[in-house]
Amino acid sequence: MHSAPAVAHAPATAVHLSEVTKTYPDGPVTVRALNQVSLGLRSGSFTAVMGPSGSGKSTLLNCIAGLETPDSGRILIGDVEVTRLSGDALTRFRRDHVGFIFQSYNLIDHLTVVENIRLPLMLAGRKADPEWEKALIHAVHLNGKEHRLPSGLSGGQAQRVAIARAMITRPSVIFADEPTGALDSHTGQEILELLRKTAASVGQTVVLVTHDARIASAAEQVLFLADGSWAGHLVAPTPEEITSYVMELGT
Numbered sequence: 001m002h003s004a005p006a007v008a009h010a011p012a013t014a015v016h017l018s019e020v021t022k023t024y025p026d027g028p029v030t031v032r033a034l035n036q037v038s039l040g041l042r043s044g045s046f047t048a049v050m051g052p053s054g055s056g057k058s059t060l061l062n063c064i065a066g067l068e069t070p071d072s073g074r075i076l077i078g079d080v081e082v083t084r085l086s087g088d089a090l091t092r093f094r095r096d097h098v099g100f101i102f103q104s105y106n107l108i109d110h111l112t113v114v115e116n117i118r119l120p121l122m123l124a125g126r127k128a129d130p131e132w133e134k135a136l137i138h139a140v141h142l143n144g145k146e147h148r149l150p151s152g153l154s155g156g157q158a159q160r161v162a163i164a165r166a167m168i169t170r171p172s173v174i175f176a177d178e179p180t181g182a183l184d185s186h187t188g189q190e191i192l193e194l195l196r197k198t199a200a201s202v203g204q205t206v207v208l209v210t211h212d213a214r215i216a217s218a219a220e221q222v223l224f225l226a227d228g229s230w231a232g233h234l235v236a237p238t239p240e241e242i243t244s245y246v247m248e249l250g251t
């Protein structure tokens with residue numbers, strides 16, 4: 001059986017999973033979306049997760065981010081055991097320590113760019129830090145577009161708003177589920193580079209799900225899931241190495 005690297009829980013471990021299992025009922029049968037998955041990710045690391053459709057990638061991200069509850073196993077973000085939190089405590093933890101970026105941007109149509117970016121702070125009843133907000137808007141190249149509505153943005157611009165929104169609370173971990181899936185490949189590469197640089201500048205840990213070998217090659221390591229279990233990993237691979245590994249796995 002394959003495993004992902006660095007399972008031991010050290011102080012500099014940002015994300016730690018120990019034998020996490022998640023099942024879903026599917027009519028008379030049970031789908032085992034994650035099967036005893038363990039993982040350790042270093043603080044500040046940038047990891048891509050790949051695997052065929054239905055292999056459990058989104059379930060993995062949703063469980064780590066506290067959007068889904070595993071059936072069994074432990075998940076820690078930093079020193080906090082997410083799997084022991086529930087209700088308001090989980091909501092607060094997620095809001096303060098986790099950033100999420102989706103393929104579909106999930107911007108609020110009637111809020112401007114800057115209002116969308118501030119939304120997680122508003123929901124948490126926290127005030128914006130004007131310096132950090134300015135630095136983020138600058139980092140994602142949205143200066144001058146602060147007061148536009150999402151309907152006036154390109155897909156790439158909308159995703160840059162989503163990146164800034166995910167980072168406004170300075171979360172320790174950012175999860176991105178196919179963040180470039182709706183973009184052309186050039187814009188996708190630009191967005192990814194921007195996410196990588198901005199996260200690195202503040203030492204954030206990034207976990208990214210993608211089907212795109214070129215996008216995944218921006219990561220320090222690529223982890224492969226198949227049928228809810230680890231099917232191997234590559235360290236700092238080229239897009240060609242990723243593609244041939246995927247073909248070898250027969251996925």
Ligand SMILES: Nc1ncnc2c1ncn2[C@@H]1O[C@H](COP(=O)(O)OP(=O)(O)OP(=O)(O)O)[C@@H](O)[C@H]1O
Pocket residue numbers: 024025026031032033051052053054055056057058059060
């Ligand atoms: N809410 C749910 N209810 C029932 N089954 C689910 C649910 N969410 C996921 N599954 C099942 O769990 C398995 C893993 O799904 P998941 O979405 O995590 O895979 P994925 O690798 O992200 O797929 P894709 O690349 O298509 O997005 C699949 O068999 C899926 O049908």
